[in-house]
Amino acid sequence: MPIGVFDSGIGGLTVFREIAKHFPKTDLYYLGDTARVPYGNKSPETVIRYSLECGNYLYNFGIDALVIACNTASSYALDVLRKELDIPVVGVVEPGVDLALRITRNRKIGIIGTQGTVKSQSYKNLLLEKADVEVYQKACPLFVPLVEEGMIDNHIAKMVVKEYLDELIEKGIDTLILGCTHYPLLKDTIKKLYPHINIVDSSQAITEYLQKHHIPKDETGLRKIFITDESPAFEKLKSLLIGNIPVEKLELSQICSL
Amino acid sequence: MPIGVFDSGIGGLTVFREIAKHFPKTDLYYLGDTARVPYGNKSPETVIRYSLECGNYLYNFGIDALVIACNTASSYALDVLRKELDIPVVGVVEPGVDLALRITRNRKIGIIGTQGTVKSQSYKNLLLEKADVEVYQKACPLFVPLVEEGMIDNHIAKMVVKEYLDELIEKGIDTLILGCTHYPLLKDTIKKLYPHINIVDSSQAITEYLQKHHIPKDETGLRKIFITDESPAFEKLKSLLIGNIPVEKLELSQICSL
Structure with missing residues (x-):
């Protein structure tokens, strides 16, 4: 098989x-x-x-x-x-959605991904179909080139992460879906900046x-x-x-x- | 025609x-x-x-x-x-090279471009073929996604420009070839950071x-x-x-x- x-x-x-x-x-x-x-x-x-x-x-x-x-x-x-x-x-959408719904406590979930993923609304639609939650999305087009440059924890990585994620965090999310398979390599940097956030990683989900x-x-x-x-x-x-x-x-x- | x-x-x-x-x-x-x-x-x-x-x-x-x-x-x-x-x-290589050779005074020329352009050594080889100059190259893979995000003059753009260009500037170059057609959109930011550098822009060349x-x-x-x-x-x-x-x-x- x-x-x-x-x-x-x-x-x-x-x-x-x-x-x-x-x-x-x-x-x-x-x-x-x-x-x-x-x-x-x-x-x-x-x-x-x-x-x-x-x-x-x-x-x-x-x-x-x-x-x-x-x-x-x-x-x-x-x-x-x-x-x-x-x-x-x-x-990767459904497993990520299911895992996020299992671990969120305040039912406010953030999603980050490429422009295509965010525009498709696939995560958002499935989350709203399965549960009564608040969903906030953000496209992060610089994350993939950052990772491919090996910039996963330097000062630029931190600044770009903050540039994209601060506005999501301010919405009060407690769970963040990494909607792109490159993003797990930025997980440590995200965790350090926002230690209280649950991170949903596609590869685990x-x-x-x-x-x-x-x-x-x-x-x-x-x-x-x-x-x-x-x-x-x-x-x-x-x-x-x-x-x-x-x-x-x-x-x-x-x-x-x- | x-x-x-x-x-x-x-x-x-x-x-x-x-x-x-x-x-x-x-x-x-x-x-x-x-x-x-x-x-x-x-x-x-x-x-x-x-x-x-x-x-x-x-x-x-x-x-x-x-x-x-x-x-x-x-x-x-x-x-x-x-x-x-x-x-x-x-x-775009030959026109850029010719223009750079016309305007350099100290014969130290920097080249920035994608990984492919830099690895090909096309600018470097043609410069060295045509004149006795010192050439320094740097690949800047984050510049294209920055421009496509519209980040051409914010704090991230400035920091990424510095991250890539400081080491070239330290070599003492007086002329910088923008070896990628996206880069002219970062020209003003580069000029502000390094006002003494001559910038060679593909579209003009x-x-x-x-x-x-x-x-x-x-x-x-x-x-x-x-x-x-x-x-x-x-x-x-x-x-x-x-x-x-x-x-x-x-x-x-x-x-x-x-």
Whole structure:
């Protein structure tokens, strides 16, 4: 029962890594569409087309469940992929929402993500559908480039975090959903600035979700990572994120033609 | 004698706008590959493939000269495009280099750009080929997202500019090449922080170059802008950059199939 994970880039490797830790004997495939990253600044139609290409590519390995480890793709393409594929498809939105609702005490929840994720209102709509809560959103387009620059705890990181988050905190939220797979790498800085806030991290939320819904069988514990481009950010974060798991570079034509 | 201009996104519109101002009667075509922006974090092979697709698309309008208004593409794809097309192709590197060499007094020149541009060493190599100068480079991956966030003169913009540029200034440079078409929008902030530095701006450099090398004929003064995706950043900066020039969205398949 292999699991496939895809993301617009390498941020989803935080999710892949967490799943790998908790499913040691399950075969895992990852596709990072680094040739077209980021999805957060693309239109919905473009995000849907790219997501279908990534999902179909992994599907052909006989995966038994597909994880969309990209918040923008989860927001726009989840329904289309569920319709297209005959396996369970899980995005990062629902697990994050469920976890946030479990831990909030004052029912005031903040959401941060890319412009695409925030504009889609996917987290907000699902939270309001499931519970009577107050929801505040904020797009943080500088967070991904900060992380990819390795600026996760210097003075600039702190200032940018404050620039984006102060207004959310002032609304009185007690829980903050990190609606982007890059953001867990800023978690320590956010925690230091706002120690009283509960932080909901996609990679933990989705792993908990899979542990409930996916029954693993003993496989070879294969880990296979595909990327569409060898980007500098990938080279920089590779060893930190995936150790020595083999990586294969695909041509875009290999996934576009599907 | 129409001119075609392409860029990975919308930054090249600073170049398009400057050319339009100085060639009022020349027909101008612009293609911004906003569906795959940025190129700065892609590998050389991927940048070359994308650039060929953009160049060929514009070539089919019967343009008489092609401007690569993207520093990453100029660094990697200029030679390939010159070989492929039978019209003059001009990148932003050579005009910027020539202008910098004209204005430096102490022959110490700084270059800032994306990771791709800096890694390609295209500015550095051409400067050293043409003159006996000292050259210092610095990649500034946060500048493009800053500009696209509209943070061009706030406290974060100033701090990030200082973070990247202080070490260049300490080398004693008197001239700084803005090796990315987004960076002219940070020019005022850079000038305020380092008033004694000469700043070389791509859009001015390339327009001066065209004025010397391109003999305009009276045409209809047509302006036509194509983009491959209607991104939020484009929507945000559109009116500022291009006023009410008509924009047509292309499907990627329209340029990929060439």
